[in-house]
Amino acid sequence: MGMVKxxxxxxxxGNVIDLAVAVIIGGAFGKIVSSFVNDIVMPPLGVLLGGVDFKDLVLVLKAGYTEDGVDIPAVVLSYGNFIQNVVxxxxxxxxxxLAIRAINFRKKKEEAAPAAPVAPPKSEVLLEEIRDLLKK
Incomplete structure (x- = not known):
């Protein structure tokens, strides 16, 4: 019963809830980045390289063929898709x-801020007053 509690x-x-939220946001962020790469970055790059569509870049290892009316697909290395995933x-x-760098910068800035001086204990203040009186 103790383990269930x-x-x-x-x-x-909150640890599990925070983790679940992070995974969901991370998945959505991954889709946004994939769309950015596939729809924004790669098309102009393909045009600059002579109209190449990276999804079509493959190395055929074994050509596909038809055998008795059944299509057997080609065996290919899709290195264009790999390039997109690397990007x-x-x-x-x-x-x-950049996000971690910003967080670390903020932490360093907070740590660098001078802390309010700690007031000395009353006994120390009293001893300083006695010292000052003895000097006079």
Whole structure:
């Protein structure tokens, strides 16, 4: 019974909820970046390279053929699709790098802010007053 209670506390604390939210947002962000790469970045890059559509870049290892009315698909290496995925990864990694860099910059800025001076204890203040009186 104790383990069930611990699990409920763990799940309700927010750690699991925060993780679930992060996964959902990460998935949506991945779709946005993939769309950005596929729809915005790669078409102009393809035009610059002479009208190449990266999705069509393949290396045929074994040609497809028809055998007794059944189409047997070709065996291909889709290196164009791989290039698009690499570009996706680089963009995602760069955006995450920028986000972490901004968070670290903010933390350093907060740490660098001078803390309010701590008031000395009353006994120390009293001793300083006694010292000052003895000097006179």
């Amino acid at each position: 611990e699990f409920k506390e763990f799940a309700i604390k 996706d990864f680089v963009i995602i990694a760069f955006v995450i790098f």
